[in-house]
Amino acid sequence: MVEPTQDPPAQQRVSPLDALLDAALEVFAARGYRASRLEDVAAAAGMTKGAIYHYFAGKEDLLRQALQGRHRAMFADLARPLEEERAPASTKIRLVLRRMWQHWLVRGTGEAIRLVLGEVSVELPELFRAWAEDGPVAGWTLVAQLIEAGVASGEFRSDVDAEVAARLVVSGLMMQAVLHHLQLDVLAPCDTDRLFDSALDVFLHGLLVTHGPPPAGSPGARVAGNPA
Amino acid sequence: MVEPTQDPPAQQRVSPLDALLDAALEVFAARGYRASRLEDVAAAAGMTKGAIYHYFAGKEDLLRQALQGRHRAMFADLARPLEEERAPASTKIRLVLRRMWQHWLVRGTGEAIRLVLGEVSVELPELFRAWAEDGPVAGWTLVAQLIEAGVASGEFRSDVDAEVAARLVVSGLMMQAVLHHLQLDVLAPCDTDRLFDSALDVFLHGLLVTHGPPPAGSPGARVAGNPA
Amino acid sequence: MVEPTQDPPAQQRVSPLDALLDAALEVFAARGYRASRLEDVAAAAGMTKGAIYHYFAGKEDLLRQALQGRHRAMFADLARPLEEERAPASTKIRLVLRRMWQHWLVRGTGEAIRLVLGEVSVELPELFRAWAEDGPVAGWTLVAQLIEAGVASGEFRSDVDAEVAARLVVSGLMMQAVLHHLQLDVLAPCDTDRLFDSALDVFLHGLLVTHGPPPAGSPGARVAGNPA
Amino acid sequence: MVEPTQDPPAQQRVSPLDALLDAALEVFAARGYRASRLEDVAAAAGMTKGAIYHYFAGKEDLLRQALQGRHRAMFADLARPLEEERAPASTKIRLVLRRMWQHWLVRGTGEAIRLVLGEVSVELPELFRAWAEDGPVAGWTLVAQLIEAGVASGEFRSDVDAEVAARLVVSGLMMQAVLHHLQLDVLAPCDTDRLFDSALDVFLHGLLVTHGPPPAGSPGARVAGNPA
DNA sequence: TATGAATGAGTATTCATTCAT
DNA sequence: CATGAATGAATACTCATTCAT
Secondary structure, rough: OOOOOOOOOOOOOOHHHHHHHHHHHOOOOOOOOOOOHHHHHHOOOOHHHHHHHHHHOOOOHHHHHHHHHHOOOOOOOOHHHHHHOOOOOHHHHHHHHHHHHHHOOOHHHHHHHHHHHHHHHHHHHHHHHHHHHHHHHHHHHHHHHHHHHHOOOEEEEOOHHHHHHHHHHHHHHHHHHHHOOOOHHHOOOHHHHHHHHHHHHHHHHHEOOOOOOOOOOOOOOOOHOOOO | OOOOOOOOOOOOOOOOOHHHHHHHHHHHHHHHOOOOOOHHHHHOOOOOOOHHHOOOOOOOHHHHHHHHHOOOOOOOOOHHHHHHOOOHHHHHHHHHHHHHHHHHHHHHHHHHHHHHHHHHHHHHHHHHHHHHHHHHHHHHHHHHHHHHHHHHHHOOOOOOOOHHHHHHHHHHHHHHHHHHOOHHHHHOOOHHHHHHHHHHHHHHHEOOOOOOOOOOOOOOOOOOOOOO | OOOOOOOOOOOOOOOOHHHHHHHHHHHHHHOOOOOHHHHHHHHHHHHHHHHHHHHHHOHHHHHHHHHHHHHHOOOOOOOHOOOOOOOOOHHHHHHHHHHHHHHHHHHHHHHHHHHHHHHHHHHHHHHHHHHHHHHHHHHHHHHHHHHHHHHHHEEEEOOOHHHHHHHHHHHHHHHHHHHHOOOOHOOOOHHHHHHHHHHHHHHHHHHHHOOOOOOOOOOOOOOOOOOO | OOOOOOOOOOOOOHHHHHHHHHHHHHHHHHHHHOOHHHHHHHOOOOOOOHHHHOOOHHHHHHHHHHHHHHHHHOOOOOOOHHHHOOOOHHHHHHHHHHHHHHHOOHHHHHHHHHHHHHHHHHHHHHHHHHHHHHHHHHHHHHHHHHHHHHOOOOOOOOOOHHHHHHHHHHHHHHHHHHHHOOOOHHHHOOOOHHHHHHHHHHHHHEEEOOOOOOOOEEEEEEEHHHOO
16 A cells, blocks of 8 residues: 555655554564554554554454564575575574574564464464464474484484474574563573573584483483383 | 362362362463453353452452462472482483473463463563463573583583573473464474474483584684674 | 330340341441442441341332331421420420431431432432421421411511521521531531521521511512522 | 534534533433443433543543533632622622522532532542532632621621521522422422522521510520520 | 544443342 | 352443544
């Protein structure tokens, strides 16, 4: 309805539609979808309630478009520069995950994860599905591929479960980002850089080939802590 | 207010208060707090709306008590049998995490995580805080201690960041549990046992002392994947 | 349903019915009929809500009986000792009005006027009617008769409008009693004795035969202050 | 929020806000505050429930504003033309009281007295206070001043208690107005003009200097009817 | 386009009333 | 008799949605 602003010459006033989308994501993410009033979204975009209906079919549509517009691009450029790169898998993994991490640390984006997990997942399941595919699943699929490449090249152990490993880091970091925005760090403060670096250290260490003894509880001893 | 009468041996008639608390947690977790109508909660407990106000001050109070009653005990018995146990740290960790994992895989409990993360965190921040302390934070604190014990005993590498490592597994598994309940596995099915076991393998492997080369991007090369 | 306590030997525990009636009048008068919860009435009577329904058909019935029981007797003994009395009309009037005044100054009774005027008049018009007949109307009818007796005996002016005069004092004092209970006197404090005595002075003075000039605006000049 | 548009000369379309205020006062006064449903108020103003919340914070705010808007001006112009007037005190008093009387005989206004006395006094005590100051208290203060002026000019007896006398007439007339709206006159019909004129006659008579004997029970004999 | 008034369906909450114990 | 749990009708209030301007 409004032309997408491309290359704003300088102060380029954002289109009302974009203002609305941004405001919606911000407000919904901060206060929750059901708990947010359309009036607040409009106010945050410098408009009044009624104007929303010029651009969107309703509250749900606003949420849908806000999420799609913002999240579609999320993992879009993650894989980009990796192809040409001629670095070890662990470096590539670190690179990719750092991008995600930085992405999730951005206030709006990170808070949106909670929004999607907490409300969208129940209220708009299909949208949640789409978001998950484009987001976390795409994320750990990519990482899993990198791990497998590392395995193939002999950099990583041949018996790693690439997909599960990828799931673990990606979800672990994602959850930490969510908790970070909830200021859980006030309870147990932890620098975001330290968090990322240390986490990656342990994780990558877990993938690398070793010449030491296998961990207690590895395949065969797996049942150690399993009461079943 | 009244403890469950243990006269009925089999079908164990629960007190209405407990029925209400259970129903509340179930309904809220399944449909979301704001999106749930008190009437539905009451119906799920086999009562009518008004009865709720005999036991609770209102919707919020119901949520609060439902969460407290159910979650306080969550990590209560995690540390229990570990003291006496004379097993390697990795075994203990596996044991503890498996308990959490099984706990989170229970429908109501696991879904409650989403409820707390998604809505409670914003609507009742103090309650969220309390939950987080008793839950995830307590969880990774315990795991961190076990890791440190492993480091002390020479089982684990001396340069692991115990707390961060603990955070990573705990949040990783927690997030996977959440996604499991959201049936994300329909997209990418993954057996819960395989998930847990493989994840633990990688994780524990990352902690163990090795005789191989350090991972690329370890301290000193840490900036490898960092574009900034 | 419960035998009326007659001549309580000493501490004679009041019947629950009476306790309820008293409590009802008290609570209703203090907080308003609609605004009062039956639970509060019951509590004030040392019982629980349900017990009310053993004695009364419902809230309305409780109000009705509470008012009837208390107010029926209100003017009952006003006229009593006047018959035999051989005093001037003005003395009798003063006597009668003082009884009313003292009656209305009693907390519960005086506040009940407000209750009746404010809510009963609209919610239970017939009851209001009955109350008015037994109360104010009976009051001013009695006073009017006394005035007419005074006129007949030559004590009072022959051109007084006995009924209107009676209405004025009775309603004037009644309204002052109401305002007294509303603690309007905090604004403009006025001793209740002074109030009564001075009021009666002016009033009686207005009835007495005089030898002075008629008041400006008396019949014939009546329209003086009438802008219409 | 918007002043009445004076374009329509004849049917004078009132602003919705004023329509609401009028309707509120009318409905509340007629049926009682607690007993009135917001929906009825809205309907009386030609709107629906929700619209009320565009203008008012809630039921209580509506009541508050309705009373303030209507009653603030109540006694505003009472004192106005009295200054210049060169008439005897009794004439001025008659003039002032007639204005009040006519004011109270207007349906809405008169019924509002009952509303304020009956419910506002208990539910919004501060508002009651304000109303009382601007209304009855202001009224009898004014009358008291006029009486004192009459005393000073020798028109009235020097021993009248001006304030009490003023209180008596003002409250007496006010109460009669209240009862008038409650159609108590059906019981004991009395023409409003006769009521006012006769009442004023007696009252003023009570103030005037006389050459006759003092009333029985005047200062010194005051205790005549006083059993205490 | 954008606004702001108005709507009305939805929902938390209150409370008189019932009733099994 | 009395209680306390439970009911359900009533109602204040919210807010997404509509629409005339």
